[in-house]
Structure formats: structure tokens, C-alpha cells
Amino acid sequence: MSQLWSSSGPRLTGFLCVLLVVSAHASRDAGDPHHQNSSTTHRKAFPVLSFNYDHVKTPFEISLWILLALLMKLGFHIIPRVSSIVLESCLLIVVGLLIGGIIKAIKQTAPVLDSKLFFLYLLPPIILDAGYFLPIRPFTENMGTILVFAVVGTLWNAAFIGGMMYGVCQIEGAQLGHVDLLSCLLFGAIISAVDPVAVLAVFEEIHINELLYILVFGESLLNDAVTVVLYHLFEEFSHAGIVTVGDAFLGVVCFFVVSLGGVMVGTIYGILGAFTSRFTSHTRVIEPLFVFLYSYMAYLSAEVFHLSGIMSLIACGVTMRPYVEANISHKSYTTIKYFLKMWSSVSETLIFIFLGVSTVAGPHAWNWTFVIFTVILCLVSRVLGVMGLTYIINKFRIVKLTKKDQFIVAYGGLRGAIAFSLGFLLTNNEMKNMFLTAIITVIFFTVFVQGMTIRPLVELLAVKKKEESKTSINEEIHTQFLDHLLTGIEDICGHYGHHHWKDKYDAYVKRWLIVGERSTEPQLISFYNKMEMKQAMMLVESGSAAKLPTLMSAATLQNIQQKGVPSRRAIPSISKSREEEIRKILRANLQKTRQKLYSYRRHDLVMDPFEDNVSEIRFRRQRAEMEKRMSHYLTVPANRQETPSVRKVCFEPENKVYTYDDSESPRGRAAQPSPRLPDAISLLSKSPQRPNQTSALRAKGSTELRAKAPDEQEEQDQVKLSRCFSDPGPNEEEEEDGSFLS
Amino acid sequence: MGASQTHSAYKYQDLMTKTGFSLEQIKNLHYRFRQLSENNETLSRENLENIKDLADNPIKKQIVEAFFDKRNQHQNEMGSFEEIGFEQFVMVMSHFRPPTPKMTEEEKLAMRKDKLHFLFNMHDSDNDGKITLEEYRKVVEELLSMSGDIEKDTARGIADAAMLEVASTNVPNMGPDDYYEGITFEHFEQMFKEVEMESRMHVRFLDVDTRTIHCGSSTS
Numbered sequence: 001m002s003q004l005w006s007s008s009g010p011r012l013t014g015f016l017c018v019l020l021v022v023s024a025h026a027s028r029d030a031g032d033p034h035h036q037n038s039s040t041t042h043r044k045a046f047p048v049l050s051f052n053y054d055h056v057k058t059p060f061e062i063s064l065w066i067l068l069a070l071l072m073k074l075g076f077h078i079i080p081r082v083s084s085i086v087l088e089s090c091l092l093i094v095v096g097l098l099i100g101g102i103i104k105a106i107k108q109t110a111p112v113l114d115s116k117l118f119f120l121y122l123l124p125p126i127i128l129d130a131g132y133f134l135p136i137r138p139f140t141e142n143m144g145t146i147l148v149f150a151v152v153g154t155l156w157n158a159a160f161i162g163g164m165m166y167g168v169c170q171i172e173g174a175q176l177g178h179v180d181l182l183s184c185l186l187f188g189a190i191i192s193a194v195d196p197v198a199v200l201a202v203f204e205e206i207h208i209n210e211l212l213y214i215l216v217f218g219e220s221l222l223n224d225a226v227t228v229v230l231y232h233l234f235e236e237f238s239h240a241g242i243v244t245v246g247d248a249f250l251g252v253v254c255f256f257v258v259s260l261g262g263v264m265v266g267t268i269y270g271i272l273g274a275f276t277s278r279f280t281s282h283t284r285v286i287e288p289l290f291v292f293l294y295s296y297m298a299y300l301s302a303e304v305f306h307l308s309g310i311m312s313l314i315a316c317g318v319t320m321r322p323y324v325e326a327n328i329s330h331k332s333y334t335t336i337k338y339f340l341k342m343w344s345s346v347s348e349t350l351i352f353i354f355l356g357v358s359t360v361a362g363p364h365a366w367n368w369t370f371v372i373f374t375v376i377l378c379l380v381s382r383v384l385g386v387m388g389l390t391y392i393i394n395k396f397r398i399v400k401l402t403k404k405d406q407f408i409v410a411y412g413g414l415r416g417a418i419a420f421s422l423g424f425l426l427t428n429n430e431m432k433n434m435f436l437t438a439i440i441t442v443i444f445f446t447v448f449v450q451g452m453t454i455r456p457l458v459e460l461l462a463v464k465k466k467e468e469s470k471t472s473i474n475e476e477i478h479t480q481f482l483d484h485l486l487t488g489i490e491d492i493c494g495h496y497g498h499h500h501w502k503d504k505y506d507a508y509v510k511r512w513l514i515v516g517e518r519s520t521e522p523q524l525i526s527f528y529n530k531m532e533m534k535q536a537m538m539l540v541e542s543g544s545a546a547k548l549p550t551l552m553s554a555a556t557l558q559n560i561q562q563k564g565v566p567s568r569r570a571i572p573s574i575s576k577s578r579e580e581e582i583r584k585i586l587r588a589n590l591q592k593t594r595q596k597l598y599s600y601r602r603h604d605l606v607m608d609p610f611e612d613n614v615s616e617i618r619f620r621r622q623r624a625e626m627e628k629r630m631s632h633y634l635t636v637p638a639n640r641q642e643t644p645s646v647r648k649v650c651f652e653p654e655n656k657v658y659t660y661d662d663s664e665s666p667r668g669r670a671a672q673p674s675p676r677l678p679d680a681i682s683l684l685s686k687s688p689q690r691p692n693q694t695s696a697l698r699a700k701g702s703t704e705l706r707a708k709a710p711d712e713q714e715e716q717d718q719v720k721l722s723r724c725f726s727d728p729g730p731n732e733e734e735e736e737d738g739s740f741l742s
Numbered sequence: 743m744g745a746s747q748t749h750s751a752y753k754y755q756d757l758m759t760k761t762g763f764s765l766e767q768i769k770n771l772h773y774r775f776r777q778l779s780e781n782n783e784t785l786s787r788e789n790l791e792n793i794k795d796l797a798d799n800p801i802k803k804q805i806v807e808a809f810f811d812k813r814n815q816h817q818n819e820m821g822s823f824e825e826i827g828f829e830q831f832v833m834v835m836s837h838f839r840p841p842t843p844k845m846t847e848e849e850k851l852a853m854r855k856d857k858l859h860f861l862f863n864m865h866d867s868d869n870d871g872k873i874t875l876e877e878y879r880k881v882v883e884e885l886l887s888m889s890g891d892i893e894k895d896t897a898r899g900i901a902d903a904a905m906l907e908v909a910s911t912n913v914p915n916m917g918p919d920d921y922y923e924g925i926t927f928e929h930f931e932q933m934f935k936e937v938e939m940e941s942r943m944h945v946r947f948l949d950v951d952t953r954t955i956h957c958g959s960s961t962s
Contacts, residue, residue, distance in 0.1 A: 475936075477881070482943060484801045486944075488805040491793055491799070493835070
């Protein structure tokens with residue numbers, strides 16, 4: 001089967017290439033038939049079929065390109081061996097080269113990676129995706145290091161490369177005498193910046209540990225400000241010809257304006273976005289659009305003033321995210337996540353392909369000395385810069401950077417399309433072609449050589465990989481606990497450290513930006529609910545006890561219950577009827593409910609079990625499993641007071657997630673030991689005071705199914721069936737929003 | 743403080759060796775101690791509880807209690823004090839020092855264990871060496887206490903789930919009749935094996951004399 005695909009893949013793409021070429025041809029003489037028709041004297045037959053390519057030319061070609069790019073991507077992943085050896089970005093560049101070659105061979109003009117196209121359309125999705133899902137904690141913890149690398153490191157690179165290249169240009173015999181210092185510095189500025197697109201493309205495949213990833217990636221994001229300033233600075237100067245001290249000083253001021261201004265613009269838009277999301281409860285469908293548009297506006301607004309658009313975009317995403325996620329619906333969150341991933345994936349693919357095409361197409365001026373020295377100097381300056389800076393940084397860090405870390409950071413400094421586009425933007429520069437050639441060579445070198453060898457090197461050096469650990473509830477509890485503890489100790493010490501300020505900030509800002517009572521809900525609860533729901537979904541999806549998440553392996557609640565607490569009435573086991581009742585209720589839950597859920601982070605997209613197309617067979621299977629499990633847990637040994645149904649954690653989640661309608665659950669007769677025993681897990685009945693709701697019910701506050709023995713009030717079954725989310729937010733928008741479990 | 747200058751200098755030396763703080767830091771802490779205790783020799787629970795900023799802290803009680811807990815004094819005693827002196831105050835604070843670059847691996851491990859013990863003691867209120875389900879529930883309840891109208895059952899649910907997790911990871915093959923008594927210190931340590939406790943659990947102590955800065959707004 002895969003062979004079929006792999007053979008049809010290239011064939012299909014070949015076909016598309018031909019189509020592309022044909023369309024390029026056709027565009028030239030598409031206009032004629034119409035004219036002919038109108039100018040002929042004798043009457044022609046009514047044209048049943050006509051050919052008008054001009055009409056759809058632009059969208060057609062764009063779509064064709066994108067389709068081609070995606071088919072390529074598809075093809076690579078189907079052929080397993082290739083994708084494990086060669087990096088995807090390398091393959092894409094090669095494809096681009098091929099296509100460029102084909103187009104050139106038939107003497108067409110190839111689309112080049114136009115800077116406007118790149119900066120306005122291709123780059124923002126990637127950056128937004130990166131910024132929105134940026135892991136905040138490691139980022140802020142390492143902020144100092146990242147900033148030093150980004151600012152000082154890039155400046156050093158630019159100065160070193162620019163200066164040394166000028167020295168190289170003075171060498172006799174290189175025919176480079178016409179390159180002046182400012183041009184060299186400009187070139188240095190362009191080539192010195194680590195590129196986020198390339199870094200993302202490469203690092204994503206090697207699964208390196210979080211610290212290194214955030215260091216390199218953070219640096220690539222934040223150095224944009226430096227690059228922007230240096231680029232404009234040197235471009236201005238190279239036209240003016242001379243540099244004064246005043247200009248240099250203005251340059252420094254400009255840097256601060258550019259970076260801080262960018263961040264400020266981004267933050268403003270982020271807050272606007274967060275605030276807007278507070279009111280979207282009635283129009284869930286357009287929620288994702290707000291996120292995208294506000295972010296894009298942030299980017300464009302920053303670009304208007306020549307501020308750093310990338311930093312603006314990152315600031316917007318980072319600011320917006322926690323509040324938006326608390327406010328929007330689950331489906332919107334999933335939509336945002338998938339659209340961002342999709343766009344960034346398409347962008348990345350297109351960028352690399354265009355890079356290849358531009359390489360073949362562009363005018364080149366190859367100068368051996370220049371190019372070779374550029375490549376060498378890039379490497380040298382990167383290594384020197386990283387080593388020198390790490391030496392200084394390690395004095396201030398608690399967790400030091402080892403030699404291995406330094407190597408990876410240095411080696412991971414890839415250049416990419418941003419450098420190319422900046423080079424392309426150069427105007428009036430006679431060295432432009434030479435520069436472009438050199439830039440492309442460096443990019444190829446870093447992506448191909450460094451990109452492909454970094455994976456075996458990582459293995460060789462045994463660099464710590466990313467741990468795929470799920471955060472456990474214990475860790476979450478203790479993270480919170482520690483936060484509060486440290487804040488408390490800081491308060492006792494009397495000085496306001498960053499814990500204190502963070503606390504205050506959280507308390508005030510959240511009130512404005514998060515809807516309703518969700519702002520006061522502690523993180524622990526939302527984490528717990530998230531976790532429960534995730535497990536519930538896994539349970540429903542898998543339907544088999546074998547795949548139960550590790551959280552509930554062998555231990556049951558019985559194991560941790562307090563022994564020997566006397567029960568008022570010793571109940572040997574749950575009566576049959578009680579069991580039956582429990583079963584009925586739980587079964588009803590599984591089939592019926594809809595509930596509005598919070599949006600969750602990192603949620604796996606699980607099929608909604610309640611959609612109509614879930615097969616009956618599947619349901620029956622699930623039910624059978626459930627029955628089996630229930631019978632296992634429902635038998636209660638003599639002295640334990642326990643829990644009929646539940647391994648509370650295991651079972652409960654299923655039912656916690658689903659609310660059930662007003663089951664007038666017949667009050668069972670079985671009694672449980674007194675509620676004094678705090679963790680008697682009881683079957684809670686919907687408390688009578690709660691207002692009755694429609695059958696597509698969602699719970700507000702806690703729903704309790706209390707099955708009281710009609711005459712014995714003090715014994716209450718307390719199987720907690722659903723502690724549903726205290727979702728006080730805007731209400732049962734049952735139909736319109738995605739209150740599906742999906 | 744002229745007459746007792748030499749006396750306190752001697753005490754400071756002693757404290758420095760015991761806790762590892764620098765002289766400046768100890769002086770600053772002493773100044774703060776005097777501020778909190780209203781110039782008395784000892785600090786009582788009320789003094790700490792009256793700190794305004796602590797009012798919003800959900801685990802205020804545990805934190806205050808930790809200062810008066812004899813187990814945190816490294817002297818193998820149990821129980822709690824009624825009032826503490828400056829020495830005890832500094833001893834408790836010393837649990838929050840960051841690791842210094844010159845520490846050896848064993849020292850780092852010892853510090854980590856120390857900090858984990860501190861945390862453990864905060865949870866294990868009845869001093870029996872285990873965190874039972876009751877105690878854990880109490881911890882979670884306290885954590886959630888400031889957050890509005892939380893159902894008691896939620897806290898219980900969370901604590902139960904957490905306890906189950908510890909039980910499952912540490913005693914993987916429990917039969918249905920086994921009873922998991924509580925989280926021992928080893929299991930507690932296990933919970934944190936991924937976390938770099940020695941660097942996470944620290945507070946920046948001032949090296950600069952805060953008397954020159956307007957009190958209440960000092961920043962590190």
C-alpha cells in the first residue's frame with residue numbers, strides 16, 4: 001500500500017509541475033480568444049467551452065504552489081527511510097532546486113522569494129505559532145541568558161564578521177577592493193542573526209532538552225530587534241557614507257526603541273485580545289479569528305513604525321494566551337491550535353521550497369574568497385561568541401551551562417530565510433548579488449551540514465533529551481505549594497522578590513481579563529479537572545481496562561483508606577439492587593450528556609463519543625467493559641467501608657465529565673457507613689435544591705447524586721459521581737458552542 | 743547596641759558557620775527579626791501572623807507553624823516552640839538558601855534532602871514520619887482555601903488522586919487488601935526526583951543593608 005503511494009506521489013507531483021509550467025505558458029496567450037470572438041465579422045457558434053486562464057491566474061498559481069509543497073511534504077513522510085536520515089527542510093530545499101531548475105530550463109520566470117511575500121505572509125504564522133506555544137516558565141527563568149546571547153551575541157557576530165570580511169576584502173587578488181567597510185558591516189549584520197525558522201525546523205526533529213531548546217530558540221526570536229536596528233542603521237550609513245558619533249548613539253537609542261516598542265505594541269494588542277475574548281461567550285465561532293487577527297495586527301502595526309515585528313508578535317501571543325485560554329471554549333482552543341500548526345507548517349514548507357527556487361533563479365556573482373571566508377567566519381565567530389558569553393553568564397547562573405550545552409548552542413546557530421530576505425531587500429547595492437550568493441551558501445551550509453549532523457552529534461554527545469513526563473498531580477500540588485511558600489518567606493523576610501510581584505499581578509489583572517468566576521479558580525483545580533477529563537476521554541476511547549492510564553494502576557482507594565475506623569453499621573456488600581441502580585445511572589451518563597467544558601491546554605483531540613456517528617457496536621463494547629469493571633469494583637469486602645463503584649479516581653472521571661440529567665434515581669436501599677468517614681465515596685444524587693435543568697444537562701457547581709436510604713438519613717451513599725466543573729461562566733450555551741466532549 | 747556588640751558578633755560567627763549565611767545577610771535578618779518582634783528578644787506566632795502581606799497567603803498557617811517547629815532546627819527534637827529566638831529564626835531561613843557554586847555533590851545532595859525534609863515536616867503535622875491521607879487532604883484544602891467557594895469534595899478528590907498516584911508509583915503491586923499507610927520520606931523524595939529542589943526552593947537574601955532603604959519597599 002505504501003509502495004503504491006510512494007510511486008504515485010512523485011508521479012502526481014510531476015504532473016503538477018507540468019501543469020504549473022503549462023499554466024505559465026497559457027497565461028501569456030489567454031487573453032486572445034476573447035478578442036477574437038468580438039472582432040470577427042461572421043457569427044461564430046456559441047462557445048460551449050472556452051479557456052480563460054487570466055481570470056484565475058493568481059489564485060490558481062498560488063494554490064498550485066501550496067498544493068505542490070504539501071504533496072512534497074506528504075511524500076517525504078510516506079517514505080520512511082528518507083525522513084529518518086535527511087531533514088525535512090533539506091529535502092524541501094532540494095525540491096525547490098529541482099523545480100527551479102525545471103522552470104529555468106523551460107525559460108520561464110520563476111517566482112522568487114519576494115521579501116514582501118516573506119515578511120508579510122510567510123513569516124508571521126511561524127512566529128505566532130512559536131510565540132503562542134512558547135513554554136513560559138523556562139523562557140522567563142532563562143531570560144537573562146537568552147537576552148545576553150541575543151543582543152550581545154548578535155552584535156559580536158555582526159562586528160566580527162563585518163570587520164574580518166573587510167580585512168579579507170583588502171587582500172590583493174580577491175578583486176574585492178570595492179567593498180567598503182560599511183557594506184561589510186551591513187553584510188555582517190544580515191548574516192549574523194540566528195534564524196528562528198531554521199532553528200525550529202531542525203530542533204523539532206531532534207527532541208533536545210528544554211533548556212537548550214529555549215536558549216537557542218529564544219535567542220533566535222529576540223535577536224530580531226538587533227537585526228532590524230543594525231540593518232537599517234548600516235543601510236542608512238552606507239548611503240550616507242560617513243558615520244558620526246551622534247549617529248552611533250542614535251543607533252543605540254534606536255535599539256531600545258525598537259525592541260521595547262515592539263514588545264509594548266504586542267502587549268497592548270494582547271491585552272485587547274484577552275479583553276475581547278471575555279465577551280465572546282455568545283459567539284464562539286469567531287473566537288479563533290480574534291486571536292489570529294489581533295496578533296497579525298500587532299505584527300503589522302509594529303512593522304509600520306519599523307519596530308521589531310517578531311518581538312511584537314511574541315509579546316502579543318504570550319500576553320494573550322493565559323486569559324484567552326481561560327475564556328474561550330474548548331473547540332475554539334483546538335481550532336486555534338490546529339490552525340496555527342497548519343499555517344506554520346505550510347509557511348515553513350513554502351519558505352524552504354522558495355529558497356531552493358530562488359537559488360536557481362537569482363542572479364549570482366560567485367566569488368570564491370568571499371564565500372569561503374564568510375562560511376568560515378560565521379562558524380568561528382559563533383563559537384567564539386558562545387564560549388565567551390557563556391563564561392560570563394555562568395558567573396550569574398545557578399544552573400551552569402556545560403561544555404556540551406555550549407557546543408549545542410553554538411552548533412545550533414542556523415541561518416535561514418530571514419537573512420536571505422534581508423539581503424534581497426538591499427537596494428542600490430552593487431554588491432547585492434555577491435552578498436546574496438554568500439548568504440545562500442551560508443544558509444545551505446548551516447541547514448544541510450549543520451542541520452543534518454546535529455542529530456548524530458546529539459546522540460554522540462549524549463545530550464540530555466526532552467523528558468516526556470506528564471506532570472503528575474503531585475507535582476502540580478507541590479508547585480503551587482512551593483510558590484505560596486516562597487512568597488510567604490519573602491514576605492516574612494520583608495523584601496519583595498519576584499514571587500511577591502507575580503502574586504500581586506495575578507490577583508489584579510486576572511479579574512479584568514478572565515470572565516466571571518473563572519478568574520478566581522485556582523490553577524490546581526483546573527489542572528485536576530483537565531487531568532480527569534483527559535483520562536476520562538482515554539477511557540472512553542479505549543474502552544478497555546487494559547489501557548487505563550498509569551495514574552490508577554494497582555492501588556485502589558481501599559488501599560489508602562484508614563483502617564479500622566468503625567462503621568456504624570457494618571454492611572457486608574452492596575445489595576444487588578443498589579448495584580443495578582448504580583449501573584443504570586452510569587450507563588445513562590455515558591450515553592447522554594453534553595457539557596460545556598473548559599478549554600484545555602495540550603489537549604489531545606479525541607473523538608467525541610457523543611457524536612451521532614459513533615457506532616452502536618462501539619457503545620455496546622464500551623458498555624460491556626464498563627459492566628465488567630463495575631462488577632469488579634462493586635464488591636466490597638467485609639470490613640472496609642468502601643466504595644462500591646470506585647476507585648474513585650478511575651471511575652469518577654468518566655462520570656465526572658458527564659453530567660447526567662435529572663435522574664430521579666430511585667433511592668437505593670443500601671446504606672453506607674456514616675459520612676463522618678471523610679472519604680466514603682458515595683453515590684451522590686443530584687441534590688434536590690438544584691434547579692432542574694433540561695435533559696441535555698450541564699452541571700453548575702457540584703452535582704451530587706445522593707442516594708439516601710429513605711429512612712436512614714445519616715447514612716448517605718457518597719459515590720461522588722460528578723464533581724463537575726464549577727463552570728459558573730456564561731451559561732448553558734448548549735447548542736451553539738461546542739459543548740461536546742471533543 | 744554598643745555593649746552587646748561583641749556578644750552579638752560572637753553569636754553571628756556561630757550562626758554563620760551553622761547556617762552558611764554571610765555576615766551581611768545575618769545582620770539584615772537580625773534587623774528584620776527585631777522589626778517583626780517589635781524589639782523583643784523572641785518572636786511569637788502573633789508577630790508573624792500580623793504581617794500584612796501574609797494575609798492573602800493560603801498556607802499562611804503552615805508557614806508560620808514551620809518556624810515554630812522543632813524539627814526544623816536540626817536538633818532531632820520534636821514538638822514546637824511557643825516563641826522563637828533569632829537563632830531559630832535564622833535556622834529556618836537557612837533552608838531557603840540557594841546552592842553555592844563551590845558546593846560539592848554531597849553537599850548539594852544534603853541540601854536537597856534538607857529542603858525536602860522541611861517540606862515534609864510542613865505536611866506531616868503529627869510528627870509520625872508519614873503523611874497520611876488526612877494530612878494530605880488538609881494540605882490540599884489549605885491550598886485551595888483562599889480561592890472562593892470550593893467544595894470540600896474537590897479538595898478531597900484531588901488529595902485522593904495524588905495519594906493514589908504516590909501509592910501506585912511506589913508500591914506497584916498492591917493487592918486489594920494491602921494498606922498504604924502514608925507517604926514516607928522516601929516516597930516523598932521520589933516525587934521530586936525530576937525537580938531540582940536545591941535551586942527551585944530558594945529565596946534571594948539581601949546582601950545589602952536595608953536600613954538605608956525605606957522599609958517596606960525594599961527590593962533585592
